[in-house]
Amino acid sequence: MDTTVYRPLDPADPADAAGTPAAGPPAVRARSLRKTYGTGEAAVHALDGVDVDFEQGHFTAIMGPSGSGKSTLMHLLAGLDTATGGHAFVGGTEVTGLGDDDLTRLRRDRVGFVFQSFNLLPMFTAKQNITLPVELAGRTVDTAWLDTLVRTLGLGARLEHRPSELSGGQQQRVAIARALIAQPDVVFADEPTGNLDSRSGAEVLSFLRRSVRELSRTIIMVTHDPTAAAYADRVVLIADGRIAGDIADPTPESVLAGLDALRTLELPDGDRSDKAVRA
Template sequence: MTTAETLPGASGSGGDSAVAARGRQVTKSYGTEETRVVALDAVDVDIVRGQFTAIMGPSGSGKSTLMHCLAGLDTVTSGRIWIGETEVTGLKDKQLTRLRRDQIGFIFQAYNLLPTLNAIENITLPMDIAGRKPDQAWLTTVVETVGLGSRLKHRPTQLSGGQQQRVAVARALAARPDIIFGDEPTGNLDSRAGAEILGFLRRSVDDLGQTIVMVTHDPVAASYADRVLYLADGRIVDDMADPTAEQVLERMATFDARGRTS
C-alpha cells in the first residue's frame, strides 16, 4: 500500500512538485453500520501539474465526491489530501478558506456571477475580497484567452450563457490558482458554447500552464483532456491518456453494460 509516509518530504508535505494535488487512501462514507454508504473507497490519486484531467463514471460512482474532497469542499472520512505542498486534511476552517481563496479556482454549471457587477468586476471579485490587486498583464492575457475583450463592461443579464461561463472561467484563471476544479462546467450550455468553453480550458493548459480537473459525463468534453480517470463504486478503475471521444464512449459503454447485468 502506498502511504504518504513513503513519499518524499512526507512530514506534512505532498512531495512531488510535478503533482498539483494528491490523495492517499481517501475514503468517504455516509451513515453507519447497516446504513453506511461508501462513496470513495481508499482512493490513491495524483493530479499532474500542467495537465487537463477529466473524471468520469456512472451516476453514484463517486466522481463528484472525489473532486469535492480534493478541492477541500468536503471532508474525508479517512485518508490524506494535498494541494501542492499543503495537506488539506486537518486544516482549520480559516486555513481551508484561505487555501481555497489563494490556491484553488472553481468553475461550476451555475455561473455564480453577481448581477449588479459587470464582467470585469465579476472576474476580479475574489481578488478584491482578498484585498489583492490583480496582475494587469496576466489579467489581460486571461481576458484575451477567453475572448471577452469587448464585453467587459456588460452585466450578466447582457451576456449569453456561453459568455457568462467565459466570465466564470476568467474569474477562476485570473487569480493564478495552483489548480482549477470544474464540476460539469459546460452542462448548462449548448454544444457550440460548450465547445468554446472547453477550447478555452484546453488553451489555458497549453498556453498558460494551468492545471485543470473536470468532472463530466460527456465523452466529447472528456476528449479535450490529457487524461481521463474512470470511477466505479468509489474506486478508480481505469486511467486513459490522450482520449478520443470514441474511446471514452466505448469505455463508458462497459459501465452501462455492467449496470444492466448486475
C-alpha cells in the same frame, strides 16, 4: 508530452491506482481517500479508498456514471467537504484536516472553481466578477495577467456587461477567468458545459484547453459527457467510489469504450451508467 496510453487497470496493484506521474510533483494528490455517508447498515461509501495523482500543467477529466463518486472526489480534493478517512493534497499542502479559515485561504489563493451554473454575482459587471477573488484576498489585480486572460477567453468587448447581458457561454468564460485570476495551483470545473448548448460547450472546453496549453494552468474537470472529456489530456474513470480506469490522450471513442468496459466489468446490471453512455 504525455506518453501514457490506455490499458486495462488492475485495482489490486497500488502502482496502477496511483496513476502515472509525469515530470515534477503532482498538483493534486489523493491517498486512500474515503467518504462515507450514514452509519451502520445504511452507510454508503461514496469514496472507498481512492489513490490518484493529477499532474501539473495538465487538463484532466474525472468521468464516471452518476453516483460513482466523481463529484465527491472533487469536493474532497478542493477542500469543500471533509473526508471520512485518507488524505488529499493540493501541492504540498494536506487539505484534509485543515480548519475552515485555512481552507478558505486555500480556496482563495490556490484553487479556482468553475461551476455548472456559472454562479456569477448578478449585480457586478463581468470585470468585477473576474477580479473579485483577488480583491477578497486584499491584493491588487495583476493587469497584465487580466489582459492575458481576457484576450485568451475572448472577453474584451464584454467586460462592462452584467451577467444578465451575457450568453451562457460568455458567462462561463467569465467564470473561467475568475477561476484563473489568482493564478491558482489548480482549477476544478464541475460539469462546466452542463448548462450550455453544444456549440457554446465546445467553445468553453477549447478555452479550458487553451488555458492549460497557453497559460500553463492545471485543470481538473468533472463531467459525464465523453465528448467533453475528450478535450482533456487524460481521463480518470471512477466507478463505485474507486478508480476504475485511466485514459491518456482520450478521444470520444476511447472514452466511450472505457465507459462500456466499466459497464460490463464493474456494473453488470448497468442500471446507473445510462447517463454516461447517452452522450
